[in-house]
Amino acid sequence: MQTHLAIQDDEMWYVITDIPMKILKANIAVAITEGAPYRMEKPQEEWTNEDKRKANLNNVAKDILYKTLDKVTFSKIKMCRITKEIWEKLIQLCERNEITKENKLPVVVQKFDNIKMKIGESMNEYDRRVINIINELNALGKVYSNKKVALKVVRGLPKE
Structure with a gap:
């Protein structure tokens, strides 16, 4: 069971840092170099339960991120469509906050000193x-x- 959870974690991290998973299938009729099968999007009516789970990972990851954010931060990311956009915006906001902290500290230390x-x-x-x-x-x-x-x-x- 732990192996299955590790795979899910890897898949979830992929969705957060890359793009939502596309459900693909091999199209044996079209061969690319060295006979490797061409991959094409699998129609939804052919999806297995595992395919549905993978396709829904973007929604699950968004939900997890939404539940961890305060109202102010949520208002800054709510227009993002995919989890990767949310993640990149959060990184940008956090880096800006760290720079702001670094710039503000000497001013407040001086206030204390004076x-x-x-x-x-x-x-x-x-x-x-x-x-x-x-x-x-x-x-x-x-x-x-x-x-x-x-x-x-x-x-x-x-x-x-």
């Missing part, structure tokens, strides 16, 4: 600003120790 309590600002407001910056840093993969954050908060307080 944060100071403003004149007339309450301790709660200052604390909220610090927490927002810490959350941004965490989302970008940069984590500071509690000790470093506490020191930053204290150093950002006015002398009076």
Whole structure:
């Protein structure tokens, strides 16, 4: 049974990274070089259960991908017809997100480094600003120790 699942996984990955499977049959009447049979599309009325399963793999793969996406990402890929298009769009979106993260991190680190309590600002407001910056840093993969954050908060307080 595991061999059958491995074959299905390979077929599924093919559908995601290439094109939907075409169901073909040999046309022995037409021979190509060295007597190899010419392959032509098999009419649907001749499909076996295995042929139907393979032909449906694109729909199964699309369904799996759809169920893993949030509404925002889904809205960006819902017009794609085949799984390969969805996969390529997701790769493009993820790469763009990584580049955005890389570009945004230095800006947020600088915000953290330069944060100071403003004149007339309450301790709660200052604390909220610090927490927002810490959350941004965490989302970008940069984590500071509690000790470093506490020191930053204290150093950002006015002398009076």
